[in-house]
Amino acid sequence: MAEAAGTSRGLRVYKIVVLGDGGVGKSAVTLQFVSHSFLDYHDPTIEDSYQQQAVIDGEPALLDILDTAGQVEFTAMREQYMRCGEGFMLCYSVTDRRSFRAAGEYKRLLAQARPTERLPLVLVGNKLDLAPRFRQVTTEEGKSLATQLGCPFFETSAALRHFVDDAFHGLVREIRRLERQRQVTIFHF
Numbered sequence: 001m002a003e004a005a006g007t008s009r010g011l012r013v014y015k016i017v018v019l020g021d022g023g024v025g026k027s028a029v030t031l032q033f034v035s036h037s038f039l040d041y042h043d044p045t046i047e048d049s050y051q052q053q054a055v056i057d058g059e060p061a062l063l064d065i066l067d068t069a070g071q072v073e074f075t076a077m078r079e080q081y082m083r084c085g086e087g088f089m090l091c092y093s094v095t096d097r098r099s100f101r102a103a104g105e106y107k108r109l110l111a112q113a114r115p116t117e118r119l120p121l122v123l124v125g126n127k128l129d130l131a132p133r134f135r136q137v138t139t140e141e142g143k144s145l146a147t148q149l150g151c152p153f154f155e156t157s158a159a160l161r162h163f164v165d166d167a168f169h170g171l172v173r174e175i176r177r178l179e180r181q182r183q184v185t186i187f188h189f
Helices: 026-035 072-084 097-113 128-134 139-149 164-187
Strands: 006-008 011-020 047-056 059-068 087-093 121-126 153-155
Touching (some): 011 026, 011 072, 011 164, 026 047, 026 059, 026 121, 026 164, 047 164, 059 072, 059 164, 072 097, 087 097, 097 139, 121 164, 139 153
Parallel strands (some): 011 059, 011 087, 087 121, 121 153
Antiparallel strands (some): 047 059
16 A cells, blocks of 8 residues: 555545635535535635545545635645645636636646656536536536546536535545556566
């Protein structure tokens, strides 16, 4: 198992960091995954941590999820998040083009914080429920950015709980996939 891999009560712990601009629904997606609830209003997050057990591809896991601040005034905390995370969920709102551009910027910041590592990522376009009337970012644009970033892509609706579990499970799959690749590389030397 990789050095960063922890265990709790015999479960493999996955340290997941949810990144994105303020207002894209990071907390809503996280709360929907953890507690199956949606709040219409949520105070801006400074930092919240959650744990959720899941069975992904028949293998139990404990997801240790850090829901980060998207507000500019908390940017100093970002580098710490980026250093401690094992997998990263880059979120934007499909109703906000600026947040979509920022998702690419978060990837650049991750690369700066950890330049020698290939980091597990998923790209998440949230607020799919608002897309029919307010969409500013197409599904194709999201898929294209995910291809550039080399990661899976999900469009979610925290309000309707659409594809939320898929996004978190997809990130755990990415962590596992990259761990297996590293192990194969280690054993070939």
